[in-house]
Amino acid sequence: MPNIVVLGAGVSGLTTALLLARKPGYKVTLVAKHMPGDYDIEYTSPWAGANYLPMADEAGSKWEKNTWPELARLAKDVPESGIHFQNTIVLNRHKDASTDTGKWLSSLTSTTPWFQHVVPDFRVLPQSEVPSGADSATAFTSVCINTPIYLSYLVSELLSLGAVFKRAVLTHINEAAALHVKGNADVVINCSGLLASKLGGVMDKTVIPVRGQIMLVRNDPGSMYTISGTDDGSDEVSYIMQRAAGGGTILGGTYQKGSWESQPDPNTALRIMKRAVAMCPQLTGGEGIEALDVIRHGVGLRPLREGGVRIEKERLEGGQWVVHNYGHGGWGYQGSYGCAAGAVELIEDVLAVKAKL
Amino acid sequence: MIKANIVVVGAGVAGLTTALLLSKQKRYSITVVAKHMPGDYDIEYTSPWAGANYVPESEPDTPEMEWDRVTFKELWKLANDVPAAGIHIQKMIKCYREKDNKNNPGQWQAQQNSWYKDILPDFKVLPESDLPPTVDAATTFKTMCINTAIYLPWLISQCLAAGIVFNRSNLTSLTEASSLHHTRKLASLIVNCTGLLAHKIHGLGPDGKGDKLVYPARGQIVLVRNEVENMVELSAPVDGGDEMTYIMTRAAGGGTVLGGCYQKGNWDSQSDPNLALRIMTRAVELCPELANGKGVEGLDVVRHGVGLRPAREGGTRIDASWVDGVLVVHNYGHAGFGYQSSYGCSEAVVRVVEDVLEDSIKVPKEQDVWAGKVKL
Numbered sequence: 001m002p003n004i005v006v007l008g009a010g011v012s013g014l015t016t017a018l019l020l021a022r023k024p025g026y027k028v029t030l031v032a033k034h035m036p037g038d039y040d041i042e043y044t045s046p047w048a049g050a051n052y053l054p055m056a057d058e059a060g061s062k063w064e065k066n067t068w069p070e071l072a073r074l075a076k077d078v079p080e081s082g083i084h085f086q087n088t089i090v091l092n093r094h095k096d097a098s099t100d101t102g103k104w105l106s107s108l109t110s111t112t113p114w115f116q117h118v119v120p121d122f123r124v125l126p127q128s129e130v131p132s133g134a135d136s137a138t139a140f141t142s143v144c145i146n147t148p149i150y151l152s153y154l155v156s157e158l159l160s161l162g163a164v165f166k167r168a169v170l171t172h173i174n175e176a177a178a179l180h181v182k183g184n185a186d187v188v189i190n191c192s193g194l195l196a197s198k199l200g201g202v203m204d205k206t207v208i209p210v211r212g213q214i215m216l217v218r219n220d221p222g223s224m225y226t227i228s229g230t231d232d233g234s235d236e237v238s239y240i241m242q243r244a245a246g247g248g249t250i251l252g253g254t255y256q257k258g259s260w261e262s263q264p265d266p267n268t269a270l271r272i273m274k275r276a277v278a279m280c281p282q283l284t285g286g287e288g289i290e291a292l293d294v295i296r297h298g299v300g301l302r303p304l305r306e307g308g309v310r311i312e313k314e315r316l317e318g319g320q321w322v323v324h325n326y327g328h329g330g331w332g333y334q335g336s337y338g339c340a341a342g343a344v345e346l347i348e349d350v351l352a353v354k355a356k357l
Numbered sequence: 358m359i360k361a362n363i364v365v366v367g368a369g370v371a372g373l374t375t376a377l378l379l380s381k382q383k384r385y386s387i388t389v390v391a392k393h394m395p396g397d398y399d400i401e402y403t404s405p406w407a408g409a410n411y412v413p414e415s416e417p418d419t420p421e422m423e424w425d426r427v428t429f430k431e432l433w434k435l436a437n438d439v440p441a442a443g444i445h446i447q448k449m450i451k452c453y454r455e456k457d458n459k460n461n462p463g464q465w466q467a468q469q470n471s472w473y474k475d476i477l478p479d480f481k482v483l484p485e486s487d488l489p490p491t492v493d494a495a496t497t498f499k500t501m502c503i504n505t506a507i508y509l510p511w512l513i514s515q516c517l518a519a520g521i522v523f524n525r526s527n528l529t530s531l532t533e534a535s536s537l538h539h540t541r542k543l544a545s546l547i548v549n550c551t552g553l554l555a556h557k558i559h560g561l562g563p564d565g566k567g568d569k570l571v572y573p574a575r576g577q578i579v580l581v582r583n584e585v586e587n588m589v590e591l592s593a594p595v596d597g598g599d600e601m602t603y604i605m606t607r608a609a610g611g612g613t614v615l616g617g618c619y620q621k622g623n624w625d626s627q628s629d630p631n632l633a634l635r636i637m638t639r640a641v642e643l644c645p646e647l648a649n650g651k652g653v654e655g656l657d658v659v660r661h662g663v664g665l666r667p668a669r670e671g672g673t674r675i676d677a678s679w680v681d682g683v684l685v686v687h688n689y690g691h692a693g694f695g696y697q698s699s700y701g702c703s704e705a706v707v708r709v710v711e712d713v714l715e716d717s718i719k720v721p722k723e724q725d726v727w728a729g730k731v732k733l
Contacts, residue, residue: 009610033582035610037405037506038659039398046396080514148396152510155609156441159507165610167582169657218392218525245513246368246394246523293527295397 002351003184005176006030008191009165010045011147011332012325014154016189016340020347021161028163029180033195035167036151039298041262044193047214047300049241049250050145050333051224053088057107058114060308064331066338068118075143082149084244088142088224089125091134091279096229101237101255109228111138133278134227144224145333146247172200177320186354187321187347194303196326201316207327209301211259213268216248218293221283230275236268238275240283248295249283251276255330257304264297304329311339313346321350361714362542364534365389367550368523369404370505371688373512374699375548375706380519382707387521388539392554394525395509398662400626403552406578406664408605408614409503409696410588412449417472421672421694424701429476431700436501443507445608449500449588450483452492452643457593468496468592489589489643502588503696504611530559532683546684546714548706552667555689560680563727568674571690573665575623577632579615579640581647582657589644594619600632602639604647612659613647615640619693621668628661668692675705677713678723685723686710 002025006017009032021028034043052071054064074081092109096102107113116122122140130137155165164181177185192199197207226239235256242249251272273289284291305327313323325343328335361384365376368391376389393402411432415421435442451468458464474480480498488495513523522539531551535544551558557567590603599620606613615636637653648655669690677686688706691698713720 030610032610034659035506035612036510037504037611040660079517079520082510082514082517146396149510149513152395152507153514155507156443156511156514159440159443159609162440167584167610167612167659169582218527245517246389246391246525247396248394248525295393295525296399 001025001027002186003027003180003182004029004187004189004347005180005185006189006191007170007173007176008032008193008326009035010043010191010193011151011336012193012328012339013189013191014151014158015336016191016325016343017158017163018154019340019344021158021163027180027182028158029166029185030158030163031166031168031170031176031179033167033169035165036148036155041260041299041301042195044300044303045151045332046147047212047298048147048333049243049252050147051086051088051241052119052142052334053090053108053226054113054115054334055104055107055331061114063309063335063338063342065115065118066341067335070337071143071145071334081153082146082244082247083143085141086144086224086242088140090138091131091225091227092136093228094135099229100234101229104255105228108226109138111136131279142224144241144243146243146245147333149245149247170199173202173322174316174318174320187323187350189343189347190322190324191326193326194301196303204305204310204327206306208258208304208306209260210304210329211254211256211261212252212300212302212330213254213264213272213298214250214252214300215269215272215297216250216295218295219249219283219291221249221280225279227279232271232275236271238272238279240276240280260301262299264299269297302330303327309335309339311342311346313350321354323347323350360384361545362386362538362540363546363548363710364538364544365548365550366528366531366534367391367552368394369402369550369552370509370512370695370699371552371691371702372548372550373509373516375550375688375703376516376521377512377519378700378703378707379548379710380516380521386538386540388524388537389516389521390524390526390528390534390537392527394523395513400663400665401554403664403667404509404695405505406576406662407505407696408578408603408607408616409505410447410449410605411501411697412451412590413471413473413697414694421698422472424698424705425473425694426476427701427704428698432501432503442511443504443608443611444501446499447502447588447605448479448586449498449590450489451496452489452589452591453494454491454591454593455493457591457595457597460597461593464593465494471496474498490645491642500588502605502607504607504609505696506611507609528558530681531685532560532681535683546686546710548710549685549687550689552689552691553665555667561723563724565681565723568669570670572622572668572670573624574668574692575620575625576617576664576666576693577628577636578617578662578664579633579636580612580659580662581615582659583613583647583655585613585644585647591643595639600635602636602643604640604644624665626663628663633661666693673698673702675702675709676726677709677720678726679720680723684713684717684720686713
């Protein structure tokens, strides 16, 4: 009867907790500073779009590859989860090949990407269908996740399985185990995201924020769009996605490494709007940005870990076993099930070791 | 039974519950059109700001009491059988203080005879030895606290599972909704759950400029991480003014809501820092275990918030009218009892919908409702 504490209620913590709670006999307590329903600059998940646009190279593709089947199943069979299929158009500009953004998105914009047989309907668009402003384009069927609904859906699933939620602020990871409803935990899963850089006993300074500014509008784009780069700077990007269930349409964005700024910049917002309308005139029916119906502006800090996501087990001084699952940058949702499964494997290793002791 | 395309306007607790109950009739195709949706925090959108809990304010032998009665059954079922909904059972300690009731003789008597003592379990007068600090008397009973951040998305999920389609739109007039059904066919009927925005939406009211009987009753709250075992509240505003004291811990780690106030006609969306201090101070005074015996500095604040309860002079409007040639069934003006009357009101609305679809000739025009030719 393993007792597990999951630290963090972002998409990583919730997904890992869900996979554990489904295993017979596992008692899961989820401890977090922020919970679904909150909007806080320390809590990335509610700000995300979110969608499935793979960013990993082939070598690192396992996490995203293993997540697609579950997201597709939810989109197809579980409307309650707030995920829907969306046609996605990926635009490529040859001049972006040497820029930061271009390199970041090079897997996504490739005409023969590793995921071409993972997602449905992958195709290279004929030149006649490539919009002006791009040199080539690919398209496929992806998903768009209404994140406020999906995060709450994960909470609901966990509650149905008997998981317990506790709101707490930890100064050190050693405090986590005692917060289990049973008073102790066999394993603590550390899904602290951005706060992994500040949590005592972890203090991972290789975790940095990558600031993403967005806006949510009521307009309908028809499809999801993204492009390899923009003319507004190497840290500005352009993407559009409409959330399921009337969730509104996300317009992005920025990719600003090291910025902790929580307030939306009004000039960045204007450029985001301008780029969105240029990429997808259908958004405003051919009119300009004044035809955008803005719900709100927002900023999320993607929790990037230089050197890659940390999914590994560790025994702390004092003997507490911890499995880490943090540092997902901008691919938290699209790698959620793959990473959670990886964490669960490590948890099972730890429990096997403990059983032998 | 008539098959019909229905558009529900509004995605607060009223709109979502009504859409869900209509879908259970299995003869309507339903689209929910709304300006704001769960996930949004906006001053025009009351539901996400609510605590919420179940403590009826309705008078005995009124339609309001019936709505509350019906809703109790549904919420109690969810609290017991559906943890996914984010509702848990909590003991309530409803406190009476003489100094707050100087203008209200008989208040304590009335509190002991609340009609809901017959439906809420374990209702009794609290023994003197158990009274919280500063309190002269109290009733206690078991009731429910709803984590609205989980419950509203859960309602959306139930609607999605029932095949309801959601459309995010900002309407210029109420009747614009009739052309927004997801089948692209004209809706047979609109259900108007616009809450606070009924005050200004075009089409409503005697002159089509909105229902001016709707007014905000401003509520300010503080959400903290501290948890308490029981809900506690004062049964009357402090010193008979418009500031209230209530404490409730939401289910599923949702945090604890400290309130509040009931400021009629106040549209201010920003939290007043001095009122926030008073709310926190009173909460800690009434319930010292909230801050572990420390003062206000022992509170771990998640955020401050303001919600505008959509109150309506004359009470909630549940009736039907022709608005600019479109058949509309109204369900708005629930003030501070939106959640605790949600299922009862929605059931009543389902009956009105069935009646008017059967025979829409008798439905009055909106202007005639206001001219007093037809009783509201």
